[in-house]
Amino acid sequence: MLSRKILRLPYRLLQRVVPFEAARLLVLDSNTVRSSPEVGGYTIRVLSTSEASEYAASGQLLFSEELIPRLIEHRMWCVGAESEAGLCAFAWFYEGLAEKGMNVGYHPATATEIQLSSNAAFVFNVYTAPDSRGQGLMPAMLSYAALELYRTRDVGWLVTTTEVTNDAALAGFRKSGFHEQGVYLRFGIGAHSWGWYPKLREPVEGFVQPRAGADWRTKVGNERANKGR
Template identity: 25%
Template sequence: MSATLATLYRAIRRLHVMDVTCLLHTSPDHQAVTAVQPGIHLALGGLIARAIDLEELETLRRDDRINPVVGTGIARTAASSEHGPGDQWLYGIWQDDRVISFIWVATGYIPASENFSRSAHLGSSLNMPPHCGFLFNAWTDPEHRGRGLMASLLRALIHDDALDLNLQDWFATTDWTNAASQSTFQKCGFQRVGRLYRIGRGRMQASVVPDLERRMKETVRLGSDRQKPCIAVDAPGLRWSV
């Protein structure tokens, strides 16, 4: 990505008429092989990584012990074997009584309102098959960035299956210009499988999404028995797969 294009995109994005994100994919086996930087040793750093349930999240918000960008999803402590719509978990790293890094995990249907870069009306919904998980709304306290915290979370969730989800494929999206986030995911075994373009306002919108049927076979070689996730199928306006 050139600096000129990135600057132009950021300027257009402020008008809330364009949202471009990168779609990333990995699997536990691939992640285990390529994650050369597992992150810091949490125990030695005096840190704890664990799931946060809904009641605890409400308390953390009330007491200002978690960043407000945490989002508004429903935290669950267990999921059905079908991994249905609405199954979401919050997984975070604690230092003392504060959460200094976290990421949301979801299965089933992820609404567009929870998967966007800067403009909620330009978000992209995802309909994930039962064997797929989705990671979103990742955040690390600025004072603790560069310590490998997000890499530790990704490794715990995907390679160690900290939530006992037994998933075969994992997806995530990052803003097109967020090179730091993309680098972290790629160091943990994620590969880019395309970009999601959402343009417009109201009913006058257009979506360009990766053709996962083709790209997944070419880049990831998924077995024919695995379903492919559906992207932005309920977005208004026109939609193309490329």
């Protein structure tokens, strides 16, 4: 923990100079999830399009305006934790793919698509309201989603990423049963970008590498993804 705090300053300074990011790739095997923890006073469930729209209109479903219309897609899910006060936490899931826009970190230029097997879902846009933090809602939501997606969609894996300096998110995912599958780096100078990616393992099937300062994508083949570049 101390070493990460010491390295955080030069890491952030580097990000101010060039597009650079180091992210942990985290994976949850749904077969290891036996039950969803109960959190008193909260109900956890999948939100419909109309419910999500109402929560967004009231300002409770944050950062989700562009996602709500896509709930009609059979691959897009939103799970929420509700109390008498309303929506207190939520998480979004997309089956088979982490689209570039779903995997954006400190620098939009380093947003990277991750291709997943058809029986995996990417977890993104996870949020808990400040007043509801520290009560175990994140593990409860992710466990619920893992069980529900497995039961209804035969999704056996959940995949997510988090920046290496985001200790709070890492702790939450680990409490939910996620384990680290590797760390990948994305960086660029001008119109050129490079990436180093961990060896491909189920359910991750490939990465699509961004180009810094431009809107184009170069698919990283298995050989390059395995060896790094």
